[in-house]
Amino acid sequence: MPPEITINGDRLWESLMAMAEIGATAKGGVCRLAASEADKAGRELFIKWCVDAGCEIVADEIGNLFAKRAGEDTDALPVVMGSHLDSQPTGGKFDGVYGVLAGLEVIRSLNDAKLSTRAPVEVAVWMNEEGARFSPAMLGSGVFAGAFSLDYGLGRTDKDGVALKAALVQHELAGIAPVGRKLGAHFEAHIEQGPILEAEKKTIGVVTGVQGIVWFDVVIAGSECHAGPTPMEMRIDPVQKAASLLTQFFTLAREYAPHARVTVGEIHSHPSSRNTVPGKVQFSLDLRHPEPAILQTMHRKADAIVKKENLCGAPVSLEEIWHSPPVAFDENCITAVSNAAAKTGYPFKEMVSGAGHDSVYISRVAPTAMIFVPCKGGISHNEAESAEPHDLAAGCNVLLHAVLEYAGLCEI
C-alpha cells in the first residue's frame, strides 16, 4: 500500500456540515428522527453523494441502506463501514453521522487514489439506532443480526402510534432486499460520547467491546409517620435505608474500578412532604462492566446487599428490568484498528464503549470493531455535541487503513 494514501479531512468536514443542515436546530444541533421527513432528506443527500462516487445503492426491508463499491473478487464478502443517520430529538452533528460519512470519505479517497480492493467495500446506514422515535434502540442492526424478527421491527410504533412499517412506506425508505446476509467485517467509527480520550490526550480509541448493562428498579417500603412526634427508633424510614443502600451500591464501583459503572439516575420519595417520613423511596440502579463474570458478581453483590438490608428496618425490593450482556469485539478486527492507528501515527488507546452502538448487534454475525474519536467534554445526546475536524479526519484515516487490511488493496 502506498504510504501516502490518506483521506481528505476538509471534504469529510464539509460533508458533515452539509448533512447537519438537514434537521438543523436553533441551538446548533440536529433533529433527524428515524424514518422521518428529515431522515429521508438526509438519506437522499447521502445517496446522491454515493452515486456520484460510483456506488450501487441497496435498501433492505427494514430500511437499512447500503452503498456498495465493487471489489475485484466478486465472491469476496464485503467489508462494511456502518453507523446511522438518525439522531436524538435534540441531538448533535456527529453521533452516528460521523461513522457513515467517514465510510463515504474512505470510498471517495479510494476513488481519488484510483485504488481498487479485492473485497467489495460498503457503507451501511442502519435504521433507527437511537431508539428515540421507535423503541428499542439499534433496531435496524438488531433485525439484520437476528436479535429481533423483521415483523417485530416493522411493528414498533412511535408515540403517535405510527408503526415503523408505515413510516418506511410513507417516505419510500424500505427496499426489497431481504434483511441479513454475510459480511466480511464491520467497522464503525464513532465519537466517544465520553471524556476519556480528551482527558488522556489520545486521538484514537481502539474499541475492544461494549460494557454489559443491568438495569434495576429499587423500591424501599417505609411507614409514613409524622416527622416530629415519632421517636427515631420507632420509625420505618425508607430514606435512612436508601442512604445505606446507595452507599453500598456505589462501593461496588470502587470495588471493581476502573471499569465498573454505578449510576442512580432517578430517585424519588412518596408522598413528598417535608414533615412526613416517606412511605416509599424508589430509585433506578444501572450497573455496567465489560467483563461478563464481573458484571455477574456485581449483580450478585447487589442482591446480597438488598438481602442483608432486608433483615431489619424498611423492606427493600430489587427488580431487574433489562439486561444487555457485555460484547467482546473480534480480535482480528481490533488488531486491524490498532495496526491502522500505529501506522498512521495517532496516539491511541484500547478502550471499552460505555454506550450501545449498531456494532453490538452486528458483532453477533460479522467480525466487528469500532474506532472512537474524542468529542468535546465527552458531551453527546446534546445539541452542544462537538468534535474537532483533525480528530474526525484521524479516525477516518484509521478506518481507511483498517478496512484496507481486510479488503486488500489492488492498484487499478
Add this chain to the structure above:
Amino acid sequence: MPPEITINGDRLWESLMAMAEIGATAKGGVCRLAASEADKAGRELFIKWCVDAGCEIVADEIGNLFAKRAGEDTDALPVVMGSHLDSQPTGGKFDGVYGVLAGLEVIRSLNDAKLSTRAPVEVAVWMNEEGARFSPAMLGSGVFAGAFSLDYGLGRTDKDGVALKAALVQHELAGIAPVGRKLGAHFEAHIEQGPILEAEKKTIGVVTGVQGIVWFDVVIAGSECHAGPTPMEMRIDPVQKAASLLTQFFTLAREYAPHARVTVGEIHSHPSSRNTVPGKVQFSLDLRHPEPAILQTMHRKADAIVKKENLCGAPVSLEEIWHSPPVAFDENCITAVSNAAAKTGYPFKEMVSGAGHDSVYISRVAPTAMIFVPCKGGISHNEAESAEPHDLAAGCNVLLHAVLEYAGLCEI
C-alpha cells in the same frame, strides 16, 4: 357547674366520620389539601353544622374561619378552640379535624345543656396548617399571630405556581375580616401523632410546649453525563454526595437521642433519566429538639457537614427556609387543662409536642395550651391514622372543662 355536663362522644365520632368522607382516599385516609376543592367542601360542611348550632361565621383575609357562640359579656375576649381542616396528601381522619370538631362538639353540648358562658366561645379553623400545599406550615395562624405578613402569606405558591391568594379567590375562602385580634385564650385538642400516650396507657396529654423545628432545603449540583462512557472518578454525581450527606445528617439524631428528630421527607433527582447522572438532587431536611441550645448545636453541625462536603465533589447548598423555636405554653392554660383532666378523671401526663401546631403561633398572642389524645401506634400523616372514640370523647370533655374555666359558665 353541674357535674353531669359532658360532651356527646357518639355525635363527635359521627361528625368526624362524615367529615372524613370529604377528600376520602381509597386506603381509608383523607386528601384535603389547603384551599383546594376538597378543603372548600369540608369547610362548607363545617359552616353548615355551626350555623345549625347557632354560630356566627366569620372568615378573615387569609382564610382563617371562625364560628362564634356569643357570651353574656359582650366586652369579654373570646375563648377559642382552634385547629385545622386541611390534611397531608395521604393524611388521616383525625389530624387537625379532631380539634375543630371537638370545638364544635363543645358548642353543641353547651347548647344541649342550655348553658351560656360569660365570654364568647369560638371554634377556629386555621388556614394551611399542614404546609403540604403551601410552605411554610401553620400559615394562617402564623399570619394571625404576626409571625408572617399578610402579603407574604397570600403570596405563597404551590408546586404548580398557584398562589394561596388565587386559590382563596377561586374557592371563595377568604373573608373581609382583618387578620389578627385579641383572644382570651386558645385551646387546641389534637391526636398525639406519636406513640407515647399509647405506650404509657394515658388518655390525656397535657401539652406544656412544642419542640423547636428548623427546615432546610438541600440542593446538590451535579453535572449531567452518560451513565456508560463516563468513568466514576470524572463524574460530578449529586446522588453519591446525597448518600454521604444523608448518612451524616441521620447521625445527628443518634448523637442527640432520645429527643432529637431528623427527617428527610422529600428527595428528588433532575432530570430523571436512568442512564444519565443527574444534574441536581434536592432534598428537604427537618431537624427538631425541645431544647433551644441543642437544636442550635444540631443546626451548627448540619452547617459543618455541608461545609466539609463542599471541599470536593458536587457542590451543596443548605438553605434554612423556616425556623420555629421551641415553645413553652401559658402556665394558667396548662393548669386549666390539668384541672380539667383531673376533674373528669382520665389518666393524664404532661408532655412536649414533637409536631408543630397552630398553637405554636397563637401562643405568641394569646394564652394557649393543648390537649393530646392517643392515636393508634402513634401513626399520623398516614392514611392508616386511627384513634379510639372513647379517647376522642375524653379529650373533648377535657377541652370543654378547660374552656369553661376560662369562659365562665352562666345558666340560660
